Amino acid sequence: MSKMTLYGIWLSGPTYKAGLAMSLMGQPFAYKHVDLRAGAHKQPEYLAINRFGQVPALVDGDLKLCQSGSILLYLAEKFGKMGGKTPEEKARVREWLFWEFDRLAPNVYRPRAMKRGFMKLDDNLYALYTTNANDALKVLDGALATSKFLVGSEPTIADVAVYGDVAYATEAAIDLSPYPNVKGWMERLEKLPGFKPYEDVLPKQDAA
Numbered sequence: 001m002s003k004m005t006l007y008g009i010w011l012s013g014p015t016y017k018a019g020l021a022m023s024l025m026g027q028p029f030a031y032k033h034v035d036l037r038a039g040a041h042k043q044p045e046y047l048a049i050n051r052f053g054q055v056p057a058l059v060d061g062d063l064k065l066c067q068s069g070s071i072l073l074y075l076a077e078k079f080g081k082m083g084g085k086t087p088e089e090k091a092r093v094r095e096w097l098f099w100e101f102d103r104l105a106p107n108v109y110r111p112r113a114m115k116r117g118f119m120k121l122d123d124n125l126y127a128l129y130t131t132n133a134n135d136a137l138k139v140l141d142g143a144l145a146t147s148k149f150l151v152g153s154e155p156t157i158a159d160v161a162v163y164g165d166v167a168y169a170t171e172a173a174i175d176l177s178p179y180p181n182v183k184g185w186m187e188r189l190e191k192l193p194g195f196k197p198y199e200d201v202l203p204k205q206d207a208a
């Protein structure tokens with residue numbers, strides 16, 4: 001079976017989610033660097049892989065997939081791992097995936113992009129995003145008060161997706177100290193076999 005190929009850029013949170021899921025599932029993958037600064041994601045060759053002109057994309061044989069949440073669901077289904085065990089758990093996983101890209105991801109990624117100098121935001125907008133991020137972190141902290149992982153008793157792609165947001169909070173200058181349950185959960189995930197921080201999961205250039 002040939003390796004799947006992940007297309008992305010190492011600074012991208014959604015690309016990290018896909019790479020981290022494969023790493024936790026013990027699935028090696030080839031990697032193609034997409035140079036966003038040079039506009040490679042808007043060129044016809046890349047648009048033929050991801051019609052939305054964004055990273056990540058995952059190519060598995062003839063199949064071209066995009067949207068990190070959808071990629072995570074595909075990986076869980078394909079490898080029978082981290083997708084939840086029962087119909088209810090699978091539904092809860094999807095709930096977290098839809099919630100995190102609505103309430104958490106943009107409110108962490110945009111302030112982070114501002115702090116790292118990738119995006120210009122005025123102070124009011126920065127304050128709005130980080131207020132929203134803190135609201136979402138409160139919800140997350142509450143959910144993790146009584147359970148080790150977000151769904152069921154084992155880690156799932158819901159944890160991967162949400163971790164792939166919270167992992168950038170510090171770079172966004174969002175303080176996680178008011179959220180002890182979130183911090184404890186992050187530490188649990190960071191001890192899992194196959195866990196790697198984003199700098200180690202995603203190569204800086206193409207990799208076979």
Ligand SMILES: N[C@@H](CCC(=O)N[C@@H](CS)C(=O)NCC(=O)O)C(=O)O
Binds near residue numbers: 067068
């Ligand atoms: N909802 C998408 C978001 C992907 C996304 O925002 N990717 C960014 C990089 S982190 C991107 O490609 N930005 C370039 C653009 O949108 O033109 C996913 O989860 O895959």
